[in-house]
Amino acid sequence: GENVEQHPSTLSVQEGDSAVIKCTYSDSASNYFPWYKQELGKGPQLIIDIRSNVGEKKDQRIAVTLNKTAKHFSLHITETQPEDSAVYFCAASTSGTYKYIFGTGTRLKVLA
Amino acid sequence: DTGVSQNPRHKITKRGQNVTFRCDPISEHNRLYWYRQTLGQGPEFLTYFQNEAQLEKSRLLSDRFSAERPKGSFSTLEIQRTEQGDSAMYLCASSHLPRNTEAFFGQGTRLTVV
Numbered sequence: 001g002e003n004v005e006q007h008p009s010t011l012s013v014q015e016g017d018s019a020v021i022k023c024t025y026s027d028s029a030s031n032y033f034p035w036y037k038q039e040l041g042k043g044p045q046l047i048i049d050i051r052s053n054v055g056e057k058k059d060q061r062i063a064v065t066l067n068k069t070a071k072h073f074s075l076h077i078t079e080t081q082p083e084d085s086a087v088y089f090c091a092a093s094t095s096g097t098y099k100y101i102f103g104t105g106t107r108l109k110v111l112a
Numbered sequence: 113d114t115g116v117s118q119n120p121r122h123k124i125t126k127r128g129q130n131v132t133f134r135c136d137p138i139s140e141h142n143r144l145y146w147y148r149q150t151l152g153q154g155p156e157f158l159t160y161f162q163n164e165a166q167l168e169k170s171r172l173l174s175d176r177f178s179a180e181r182p183k184g185s186f187s188t189l190e191i192q193r194t195e196q197g198d199s200a201m202y203l204c205a206s207s208h209l210p211r212n213t214e215a216f217f218g219q220g221t222r223l224t225v226v
Contacts, residue, residue, distance in 0.1 A: 006154075032213050043116075043203055043217035044155065089154050097168060098213050099145065102154030 002027045004092050006103025013080050014111050021075045021106045023090035030092040033073050034100070035064060038087045047088075048075070080110045116218035118204050124224045125194055132190045133221045137206030144187050145215060146179055147203040148172065155203055161187060162209075194225045 003026040013019050025033075031052035036044035050057045050064045050073065057064050063076040077084055087107050091100040117136040125131050137144050142163050147155035158177070159169045163184035173179075176194075181187040191198055201222050205215040 004154075034214065036217070041219075041222075043118075043219045046214055046216065049214060091154075093213070097160070098143065098207065098209065098215070099157045099160055099168065100147075100155070100215065101157070104154050105152070 002030075002092075002101045004090060004101050004103045006090050006106060008106060009104065010107045010109070012109045012111060015080060015082060017080055019075075019077045019080055019084070019108055019110075021088055021090070021108075023073050023075075023092075023103050025071050025073070025092040025101070027092065027094065027101070028071065029094045030071075030101075031095055032093045032098070033064070033066060034091050034093075035062075035075050036089045036091065036102075038089060038105075044089060077108075080108075082110050082112050084108060085110045116204055116206050116216055118202075118218035118221050120221060121219060122222050122224075124226060127196060127225055128193055130190065130192045131194060131223065132188055133202055133204075133223075135187045135189070135204030135206075135218060137186070137204070138208075138216055141206035141208045141216075142184070143207045143209055143215075144181055145205040145207075146187070146189055147205065147217075149201040149203055149220070150199075158189075191223075194223075196225045199223055199225045 034049035038044045066073045090103040145160040146158040149155040161181040176192045201220040203220045205217045207215040
């Protein structure tokens, strides 16, 4: 069935360093890939997304890359700050339903 | 518009009782989704609506679960005869197709079955 694998499950970085989270999807029909940030006790918040016709997208300190051939996509956070500490989820979906298949999450801790 | 609203935020119930959750999507969003999230896991798809029509249900949605969106606006998710395994965060999301595909999530309803 459809599956999204996410690594690492936990990530600790020093403030100011970069963080990279990687995901792999199984359904070759997937064409939309959002990333969500979830803080404790809150719902997921969309932070960036990418569609299959684009290889890279950047928004200030956050960037996402997509390799359709390898079915990989990654989140890059530069100049990390303590407020970036949260759980990050990748997801994949296909045209039509747009239901999301989520990864298992990465707990990012930015150390001051 | 204040985003997707879910009520209640927390619900504690005894095993065997019925519970109902409500979701108010972003105004004019025609798609509404329900997900379930257990501790340490990503959200899992349960069901979605296009306006008032329920278009897909996951196998996770047992016969004890029912969702409605009677007028194509707010939605309710009911769980009958709750079990301890139903304890989870229930998330609602909405989007507008075909205008965009981004889904915006509510804060969720945390259910604890004791």
